[in-house]
Amino acid sequence: xxxxxxxxxxxxxxxxxxxxxxxxxxxxxxxxxxxxxxxxxxxxxxxxxxxxxxxxxxxxxxxxxxxxxxxxxxxxxxxxxxxxxxxxxxxxxxxxxxxxxxxxxxxxxxxxxxxxxxxxxxxxxxxxxxxxxxxxxxxxxxxxxxxxxxxxxxxxxxxxxxxxxxxxxxxxxxxxxxxxxxxxxxxxxxxxxxxxxxxxxxxxxxxxxxxxxxxxxxxxxxxxxxxxxxxxxxxxxxxxxxxxxxxxxxxxxxxxxxxxxxxxxxxxxxxxxxxxxxxxxxxxxxxxxxxxxxxxxxxxxxxxxxxxxxxxxxxxxxxxxxxxxxxxxxxxxxxxxxxxxxxxxxxxxxxxxxxxxxxxxxxxxxxxxxxxxxxxxxxxxxxxxxxxxxxxxxxxxxxxxxxxxxxxxxxxxxxxxxxxxxxxxxxxxxxxxxxxxxxxxxxxxxxxxxxxxxxxxxxxxxxxxxxxxxxxxxxxxxxxxxxxxxxxxxxxxxxxxxxxxxxxxxxxxxxxxxxxxxxxxxxxxxxxxxxxxxxxxxxxxxxxxxxxxxxxxxxxxxxxxxxxxxxxxxxxxxxxxxxxxxxxxxxxxxxxxxxxxxxxxxxxxxxxxxxxxxxxxxxxxxxxxxxxxxxxxxxxxxxxxxxxxxxxxxxxxxxxxxxxxxxxxxxxxxxxxxxxxxxxxxxxxxxxxxxxxxxxx
Numbered sequence: 001x002x003x004x005x006x007x008x009x010x011x012x013x014x015x016x017x018x019x020x021x022x023x024x025x026x027x028x029x030x031x032x033x034x035x036x037x038x039x040x041x042x043x044x045x046x047x048x049x050x051x052x053x054x055x056x057x058x059x060x061x062x063x064x065x066x067x068x069x070x071x072x073x074x075x076x077x078x079x080x081x082x083x084x085x086x087x088x089x090x091x092x093x094x095x096x097x098x099x100x101x102x103x104x105x106x107x108x109x110x111x112x113x114x115x116x117x118x119x120x121x122x123x124x125x126x127x128x129x130x131x132x133x134x135x136x137x138x139x140x141x142x143x144x145x146x147x148x149x150x151x152x153x154x155x156x157x158x159x160x161x162x163x164x165x166x167x168x169x170x171x172x173x174x175x176x177x178x179x180x181x182x183x184x185x186x187x188x189x190x191x192x193x194x195x196x197x198x199x200x201x202x203x204x205x206x207x208x209x210x211x212x213x214x215x216x217x218x219x220x221x222x223x224x225x226x227x228x229x230x231x232x233x234x235x236x237x238x239x240x241x242x243x244x245x246x247x248x249x250x251x252x253x254x255x256x257x258x259x260x261x262x263x264x265x266x267x268x269x270x271x272x273x274x275x276x277x278x279x280x281x282x283x284x285x286x287x288x289x290x291x292x293x294x295x296x297x298x299x300x301x302x303x304x305x306x307x308x309x310x311x312x313x314x315x316x317x318x319x320x321x322x323x324x325x326x327x328x329x330x331x332x333x334x335x336x337x338x339x340x341x342x343x344x345x346x347x348x349x350x351x352x353x354x355x356x357x358x359x360x361x362x363x364x365x366x367x368x369x370x371x372x373x374x375x376x377x378x379x380x381x382x383x384x385x386x387x388x389x390x391x392x393x394x395x396x397x398x399x400x401x402x403x404x405x406x407x408x409x410x411x412x413x414x415x416x417x418x419x420x421x422x423x424x425x426x427x428x429x430x431x432x433x434x435x436x437x438x439x440x441x442x443x444x445x446x447x448x449x450x451x452x453x454x455x456x457x458x459x460x461x462x463x464x465x466x467x468x469x470x471x472x473x474x475x476x477x478x479x480x481x482x483x484x485x486x487x488x489x490x491x492x493x494x495x496x497x498x499x500x501x502x503x504x505x506x507x508x509x510x511x512x513x514x515x516x517x518x519x520x521x522x523x524x525x526x527x528x529x530x531x532x533x534x535x536x537x538x539x540x541x542x543x544x545x546x547x548x549x550x551x552x553x554x555x556x557x558x559x560x561x562x563x564x565x566x567x568x569x570x571x572x573x574x575x576x577x578x579x580x581x582x583x584x585x586x587x588x589x590x591x592x593x594x595x596x597x598x599x600x601x602x603x604x605x606x607x608x609x610x611x612x613x614x615x616x617x618x619x620x621x622x623x624x625x626x627x628x629x630x631x632x633x634x635x636x637x638x639x640x641x642x643x644x645x646x647x648x649x650x651x652x653x654x655x656x657x658x659x660x661x662x663x664x665x666x667x668x669x670x671x672x673x674x675x676x677x678x679x680x681x682x683x684x685x686x687x688x689x690x691x692x693x694x695x696x697x
Contacts (some may be wrong), residue, residue, distance in 0.1 A: 002552030007121050011128035012105060018132035019100045021251045022417060023093050030424030031092045034464040035143050035456065038155075039080045041092040046439065047084055056607040057660035060475035062485040064644075067607075067629040069253075069659040071667045072198040072246045076158050091590065099161040104135045106164035111374050114171055115315040126402045127378060130409065134373050135164075137413040141403030155199050158209065162196045163367060167215055173231055174223040180685050182231070186238055187681025193242035194252040194674060202254050206353045207360055212239060212326075218318045224478065245670040249663065267355035271345055274357040275332030282327045284369060288448055298412035303369075306376035309383075316375050323368045329354065330361035425462040428528075430556040435471040437561060438522055442604065444570045445521035447472060451532045452479030452497045454627040459528040477518065485610050485625035488643035491584065501533075503540040508549060512566065513592045517642065519568040519623050523550065527558025534558070569598035571609065571656075579595050582617070582642055596621060607658035613651065620647040622656055629659045645660070 026032075033040050039050065052058050053070035054077050070077070083095040110130050112119055119127065139160050166189065173185040200208045213236070220232045257263055284299045310320050328335040333342050345351045354360045384401045410417065438447060449468055456479075457466045466478040477483065477493060484490040492514055499507040500523070512522075525541060527534045541562055544550045554561035574596050578586075586592075599617065602610045611620060622630060622645040628638065630645050633655040637648040647654065680687065 004449050004665075007500065009126055009437060011108065011124055014125065014128045015104045015108065015132040016097075016101055018129060019097055019104060019136055022136050023096050023100070025417065026419035026422055027093060027096075027424045028419060028422075030426040032096075032422070033425050033462055034466065037464055040078065040467065040470045041080060041084050041095055042427060043087050043089055043091070044435060045084060045471045047081045048473045049470065050081050050084075052606050054078065055664075056605055056658070056662040058606050058658055060108075061469050062478040062483045063489060064623065064625045065485040066624040066627045069246075069249045069663070071659060071664055071671070072201045072250060073155075074198065074668075074671075075195040076155050078200045079158075092137040096157070099157050100136045100139075102130050103161035103164040104173060106168045107131050107135050107370060107374070110164065110168045110171070111371070111378075114168075115313065115375055115380060122398055122402075123381075124377070125510060126233070126381065126406075127374065130377060130406065131370070131374050133406075133409060133413065133417070135367075135370040137416045138370045139363060155201075155203070156359075158199050160363055160367060162199070163208075163211070166192045166212065170216055170235060171219050174219045174228050181689075183681045183684055186234065187678040187684075188257045189235065190238050190242050190674065190678035190681065193239045194245075194671070194678075197239065198246050202353065204353075204360065206350055207364055209239070211322075211364060214322060218322070222314055222318065230662065233655055238636040242674060245667045245674060246368070249667065250508050254350075258352060264352065267352045268345070271332060271342075271357070274355075275334040275338075276330075276357075276415045278328065278331040278335045280295070280524055281335075281365075282324075284365070295412055295415060298408050301408055302412055305380050306372040309376050312379045313375060316372065318377075319368060319372045319375070323365070323372055323610075326361055326365050326368055330357055330365050332357050363576055373409070377409065381405055385631065427467075430463060430559050431467070431471075433556045434524060434554060434559040434561055435468070437556075438524070439471075439473045441474075441522070443521070444472060444519075445568075446519050447474050447476040448478055448496060448515075448518070448520045448523045449478045449533075450497060450500055450523060450525050450537060451529055452493060453526075454480040455482060457526070458530045459526075460530065461528070465555055468526075476521065476524075486643055488584075489625065492643065500540055500544070501537055503543040505547065508544070508547060508588045509591070511544070512549065513587045513590075515564050516566050516568045516593050516596075517569060517623075517644075521564050521566075521654040523562040523564065525560040526561070527560060566593070567598065568593070569601075570603075570623050571601045572596040572621040572623070573612055573615060574598040574612065574619045574621070575617055576619075579621075579641060579646070580639070584642075605661075607661035609656040611654050611656060612648065613653060616652065618648060618650070620649055622647065631655065631657050631659050 059065045059068040165545045169185045176182045205350045216235050385397045468476045479493045550562040553563040576595050600612045626640045639646040
């Protein structure tokens with residue numbers, strides 16, 4: 001092993017140790033979950049929702065939503081699923097450490113190999129420790145400032161970590177003269193862009209495109225020659241090709257959203273409400289009231305150093321300009337170009353993505369800050385140790401100066417480094433017992449959760465999207481605006497929630513019919529939900545137990561599981577023409593279990609069912625939210641029945657298919673082709689060697 005490789009290995013170990021310590025400080029023995037987080041990594045949680053969405057193109061969140069296009073989440077949810085299958089309570093720690101280790105390593109490589117040069121062994125050690133602290137914590141500042149208590153993990157860390165290697169290989173491609181090596185970089189970029197672009201999806205896609213174009217253009221200017229014009233165009237083409245497999249399936253959804261005037265009004269309110277004074281945002285104080293004075297002073301020193309030493313390095317000039325630009329966008333209409341920014345928001349459709357400025361630019365500002373701070377602090381270090389007035393002995397001076405500079409960095413980031421504003425959650429035993437009980441039950445059925453939690457549920461141990469969605473292997477009806485696939489389902493949940501809250505024997509038929517129609521077999525009362533009269537729910541549910549509608553299956557106080565004493569099915573059949581004119585008033589007049597009968601079927605996968613119509617039913621009800629993407633073979637008449645799908649048929653056997661499933665197969669086929677092209681580019685040199693070897697023989 002060469003001395004250079006040995007130094008690198010030591011520095012990688014330093015980065016890994018630093019990130020591991022910070023992860024432990026952040027999570028405090030628990031796991032992260034809160035807000036709009038769309039996954040959880042914990043033993044006992046289910047991978048069902050992720051796998052259904054990315055493999056079979058079907059979703060049960062919102063409840064029984066049905067066909068969905070989730071190929072863009074393949075990489076992120078795929079990685080989540082892998083770590084979720086590890087039977088280790090701290091598997092989320094491993095997930096976080098992996099993400100930030102990859103990101104930190106490539107920031108280190110970017111700075112030590114490209115931006116700075118001729119570093120001594122001690123300087124490399126100093127840089128590695130500095131980067132591991134600054135890079136990880138600056139992602140943290142974004143969340144600490146925007147969320148306050150609690151955290152929304154979402155997909156940002158995945159994007160944040162992939163951006164480092166993407167930028168590294170973009171820059172490498174500009175000064176690489178060997179065409180074989182350049183092609184290898186293109187292959188690596190193809191894979192990185194595939195993961196980066198798809199995971200950013202419609203939430204951060206514009207920011208990703210913007211930053212990659214700016215960086216490519218900037219380094220075209222820094223390494224300017226005619227050949228690099230082609231390199232610049234190649235990078236843009238590679239990004240487009242890498243995201244072909246998913247992007248066209250998402251554009252119609254985005255355009256549909258952008259045509260919604262109500263969405264645009266709310267987005268504008270977000271945009272205005274999220275604006276902050278430019279001077280605060282520039283110095284990293286988006287939510288300055290949460291910071292200590294000493295942190296603010298230290299942060300101002302770090303930013304000031306990067307601009308005071310701007311003439312020391314061409315790269316630093318470029319990254320300082322990007323930092324200024326992103327800070328301008330981040331502060332919104334309160335920036336120096338606020339009026340122009342507002343004009344773009346109101347007149348350029350895709351600018352609406354920047355409505356939540358924190359989500360759009362907070363993480364990006366932190367990313368750039370980690371680069372300019374690492375560079376400028378290093379130059380400050382060199383400047384100070386070269387000052388003869390403070391020179392003691394070279395080694396001692398190096399240690400003192402680097403320690404002082406690291407102390408300033410740590411002070412500026414200290415509340416974030418120790419996870420002061422982060423709430424990690426500790427999942428109680430009663431929740432796990434409840435989940436394990438439901439997940440152990442056989443059959444295709446649905447679960448009703450009470451009480452309705454609107455957007456997020458607040459308990460004494462977490463606040464965010466209802467965790468039952470990510471733990472149960474069955475569809476769960478949690479209620480709230482995030483959970484309504486259509487207005488009919490909303491009215492059904494409202495009725496059930498209302499009737500289960502206050503017992504009335506005259507409501508039993510309506511409840512019976514709703515539970516039957518929704519194929520609900522279990523009800524979970526979440527007794528730790530704050531702001532609700534749980535005692536009232538308990539009293540009412542127990543009265544329905546006495547009437548034989550329910551039975552108490554599990555008492556994991558404050559969680560209670562009730563079994564519904566009704567047998568329904570995903571697929572129901574009928575010969576009654578009454579159902580073609582079904583409306584909610586019939587819920588109080590007829591017993592639907594007599595009109596609609598369970599039908600035998602075979603589930604090939606969550607998107608394909610074979611129905612055996614042995615009783616020759618004319619009407620087949622398929623209990624997913626109505627969607628014209630559900631098709632049958634042979635073709636039948638497809639209508640809307642209440643919230644769900646009605647097929648009018650004359651056949652003894654029909655196959656119900658989610659058409660999106662076949663679209664996904666085509667998208668994944670294209671993805672595999674792109675991966676194969678990337679692989680050939682990456683290993684082109686090796687392939688040529690093998691070819692020459694075979695030819696010689």
